Amino acid sequence: MDLKSQKYDRQLRLWGAHGQTQLEQSKICLIGANNLGTETLKNLILPAIGSYCIVDNKIITGSDVGSNFFLEKSTIGQNRAKITSNLLNELNDHVQSTFIEKDPHVIIHHESDFFKQFNLIIVTELAERDLLLLDGICQKWNIPLVIVRIYGFLGYFRIINSEHTIVESYPETKLDLRLDCPWDELIDYAYSFRLKELDTMGLSHVPFPALLLQTIKKWNENHDGLPRTREEKDQFSKILHTLIPIKLNDDENVREAQAHCFKLFSGTKIPLDIDNYLKDPSIEINSNSSDFWILMFALRKFVQNEGSHLLPLPGFVPDMKSDTTSFVQLQKIYHDKALVDKNHFKKHLYAAYEKIGRTCCDDETIDRFCKNAAFVKVIRGTSLNSEYQNSISDSTKGLLANGDENIKYYFLLRAVDRFYQLHGRYPGSDVETQSKDMLAFETLFDTFLKELSIDGTGFENHLKEILRAGGCEMPNMAAVMGGIASQEIIKLITHQYVPLDNAIIYDGIHATTTTLKL
Numbered sequence: 001m002d003l004k005s006q007k008y009d010r011q012l013r014l015w016g017a018h019g020q021t022q023l024e025q026s027k028i029c030l031i032g033a034n035n036l037g038t039e040t041l042k043n044l045i046l047p048a049i050g051s052y053c054i055v056d057n058k059i060i061t062g063s064d065v066g067s068n069f070f071l072e073k074s075t076i077g078q079n080r081a082k083i084t085s086n087l088l089n090e091l092n093d094h095v096q097s098t099f100i101e102k103d104p105h106v107i108i109h110h111e112s113d114f115f116k117q118f119n120l121i122i123v124t125e126l127a128e129r130d131l132l133l134l135d136g137i138c139q140k141w142n143i144p145l146v147i148v149r150i151y152g153f154l155g156y157f158r159i160i161n162s163e164h165t166i167v168e169s170y171p172e173t174k175l176d177l178r179l180d181c182p183w184d185e186l187i188d189y190a191y192s193f194r195l196k197e198l199d200t201m202g203l204s205h206v207p208f209p210a211l212l213l214q215t216i217k218k219w220n221e222n223h224d225g226l227p228r229t230r231e232e233k234d235q236f237s238k239i240l241h242t243l244i245p246i247k248l249n250d251d252e253n254v255r256e257a258q259a260h261c262f263k264l265f266s267g268t269k270i271p272l273d274i275d276n277y278l279k280d281p282s283i284e285i286n287s288n289s290s291d292f293w294i295l296m297f298a299l300r301k302f303v304q305n306e307g308s309h310l311l312p313l314p315g316f317v318p319d320m321k322s323d324t325t326s327f328v329q330l331q332k333i334y335h336d337k338a339l340v341d342k343n344h345f346k347k348h349l350y351a352a353y354e355k356i357g358r359t360c361c362d363d364e365t366i367d368r369f370c371k372n373a374a375f376v377k378v379i380r381g382t383s384l385n386s387e388y389q390n391s392i393s394d395s396t397k398g399l400l401a402n403g404d405e406n407i408k409y410y411f412l413l414r415a416v417d418r419f420y421q422l423h424g425r426y427p428g429s430d431v432e433t434q435s436k437d438m439l440a441f442e443t444l445f446d447t448f449l450k451e452l453s454i455d456g457t458g459f460e461n462h463l464k465e466i467l468r469a470g471g472c473e474m475p476n477m478a479a480v481m482g483g484i485a486s487q488e489i490i491k492l493i494t495h496q497y498v499p500l501d502n503a504i505i506y507d508g509i510h511a512t513t514t515t516l517k518l
Contacts, residue, residue, distance in 0.1 A: 011047050018364065019494040020048070024094075026493045028052040029118040031104045031134075032125030033080040035068035035473050036150050038088065039482025040122060042070075044489060045088055051096035052088075053118070056081035056125075057103040067473050105130050112137045120144045120492060122485070128417040135160060135384035144492050145384075148485040151416065151426075152469020154409050155481040155506035158518065159488060159499060160384055163282075165292040166377040167369055168496045174316050176374065177260075177334075179212050180226060180267050181310070185333050190214055196245050204250045205323040207330055208257035212264060215240045215257075226265055233265060253321040270303065270311060271374055278303065280378070287356045292376075294352050295361070295369045301348035302341070312341035312370040342370045381502050387518045388414075392452055395517040400454070406505040406514035408462045411454065415445040416466060426471030438467055465509075477508050 005012065012020055026049045030037050033056040041052060058080045065071045070087045081099035089097050100107070107114050108130050115121060115137055123131060123145065131147070138145040138160065145160040182190070190213035193206050218239050219227070227233040240257055248254065270278075277283070278300045282293045289297075303309055315338025317331045346366060353360040369376075387393075399407040419427050419441055427441040428434050445463065449456045484504065491499040505514045 008048065015490075015494045015496050018368075019496050022494050023490065024048055024050050026050045026119045027117060028489075029055065029115065029121045031055045031121065031123045033058075033084040034064070034124055035070075035475055035478040036148060036482055037122065037124040038068055038070045038084050039478045040124070040148060040485045040489075041084075041088055042091060043482055043486030045091045045095050047490070048092055048094050049493070051098070053097070054081040054085050054099040055102065055104050055107060056084075056099075057101055067475055067478070069475065108134050108137065115143060116141050118143060120146065120489060122146045122148065122489070124148055128421050132385055132388065139383050139385075146485060146489060146492075147384075148481055149413075150473050150477040150481050151413065152465065152472055152474070153477060153508035154413070154465070154469065155477055155484070155508060156409070156413055156503070157481060157484055157488070157500070157506075158384075158503040159381060159492070160502070161379070161381045161492070162383070164379045164381070164492060164495075164499065165290065166379070166495055166498060167292070167295075167372050169372070169375045169377050169498050170496070171375045174314055174371075174375070175263065175318060176268070176314050176316070177209055177263075178268050178310075178313060179209055179216070179260075179264050182213060183337055185337070187213065189329060189333055191217075195243055200246060200248055200250075203244055203246070204248050204253060205321065205326065206253055207320055207322040207326055208253050208260060209320075209330065210326075211240065211243060211253065211257040212260060214243055216264075218243070226267065228265075233261070237261065250321075256320055268310060270309070274311070274374060274376065277376070277378055285352060285356055287358060289356065291361050291365070292378075294356070294358075295349065295366075296376075298345055298349035298352050299369075299373055301352075302345045305348075306344040307341070311373045312345050313338045314371045314374070315339070316371070338370070342367065345370055377498055379499070379501050382518060392454075393516075393518055399514065399516060404514055405462070405510075406507050406512060407516065408459055409466075409505050409507070410503075410516070411449065411452070412445065412459070412462055412466045415441070415448045416471075418448065419444055428467040428470035429472075430470075434467070434470075441467065480508065481506065 008020060028041070028044060028049055028051070030041055030052060033054050037054075045052070056079070060071055060075050060078050060080050060083060062076060064080065065073055065076060070084055075083045079101045081101055085097050085099040104126060121134070121138060121143055123134065126134065135145060139162060142162060144164070147156070147158040147160070149156050190210040193210050193214070195203065195206065195214070198206070215236065216226070219236055223232070227236045237258060241254065244254060277296055282289070283297050283300060285294050285297045299311070302312060313334065315334045317334050320327070322330070349366065350360055396407060396410070416426060427437040430437070442463065445459070446456055484506070488499045491497045500515065501517060503516050503518050505516070507513070
């Protein structure tokens with residue numbers, strides 16, 4: 001094992017070498033080098049993102065030093081982007097960094113092409129009008145935008161991405177044995193076990209797929225199709241047990257067969273969401289299509305032809321009670337069938353790439369796709385502009401109607417941004433203007449709720465907490481939200497695991513979270 005593999009061993013076990021490569025090729029932009037921004041970047045620099053750029057024109061104050069452990073008293077009066085970048089560089093010498101000592105407002109309004117170079121943009125501090133304009137820029141260039149912020153004991157995280165595709169979603173199980181539609185080699189293997197001629201040791205080591213296939217053969221002598229009713233399923237179970245002519249002291253394989261019956265009875269079919277993807281308009285590919293949709297196009301061709309309305313066989317065989325020889329034989333049968341399916345799939349894929357004049361993706365990508373075809377995901381998000389221009393989403397209405405307490409902070413944060421837009425400060429942040437801020441913010445919030453046709457009853461305590469916090473940023477909240485943000489960002493970069501869809505609110509006082517689809 002080389003030094004790099006040793007250094008990143010734990011994370012390579014999570015997302016593999018190909019995920020690490022995507023991470024190391026990423027270019028991240030952070031707008032706002034506050035304590036939350038540096039916490040988030042820290043968690044991305046340690047696993048080795050490719051590079052990052054911090055955009056921040058603010059000067060370090062005593063408040064920054066008090067809340068950000070990357071800063072020291074001696075740095076007061078210097079630029080935040082420069083100092084935090086220099087200190088973050090010490091965490092991983094494989095990561096490249098730059099910083100821009102310029103007001104983000106100027107770049108967003110006058111130099112928007114600057115953002116084209118990045119794979120993802122993180123925002124921790126930005127006025128509402130600038131954030132909405134940045135959202136439009138990210139939508140134009142198809143760049144994921146992540147908003148993360150803390151406000152006292154309140155945390156908020158939001159992913160804005162027009163489309164995110166995932167091949168390796170890591171479901172709890174990938175079991176796909178196709179026992180209800182076996183092929184010749186699997187049938188021959190199953191029938192090679194002469195159960196009546198085996199002793200107790202031999203019977204207890206017959207792999208459960210062979211037991212079930214022999215049970216299906218027996219069942220089909222008097223029935224048409226697999227069991228459907230409870231009575232039929234009980235009859236099937238009795239046939240399974242009668243196959244074993246003698247009592248076994250170790251019947252683990254029989255119990256495994258019994259446990260697999262529920263999967264068998266439900267039958268092998270294309271999952272509903274995958275079937276919907278195969279009908280998605282994006283599957284009509286062109287030269288600008290992503291590799292994911294070209295792979296899906298080839299998958300549809302396979303399903304319509306060699307697949308006989310089934311997906312490619314993954315070829316994965318789970319651990320089971322068996323002797324080594326029988327288990328290895330079973331693995332080979334599944335591996336060979338999966339290879340045949342993959343080769344048929346590749347034929348359609350090569351034709352698809354040739355059709356649009358592009359170079360085909362590598363064999364490792366094809367292999368991963370075939371193994372995970374039943375579990376791919378497509379997440380389509382909403383832009384910030386559509387969120388602000390349209391009425392509140394059905395999921396948000398449902399949370400309000402069900403009395404969710406955290407969702408109320410979402411509306412308060414929206415109102416806080418309006419207040420900041422008007423006054424240039426957060427409500428309650430200045431001791432001398434607290435009373436004035438309270439009246440002004442309550443009026444503004446009441447107007448905001450009326451615009452959305454929301455009853456303001458029950459917001460009183462939440463409103464007081466917002467005013468009490470005054471926009472302060474505490475290190476412990478920065479650590480929690482920085483951890484959440486970096487975890488989801490890694491999912492977005494590697495296209496592995498299923499990221500949040502699409503927002504979360506964290507109440508640090510009660511340690512509760514609410515996820516919502518905005």
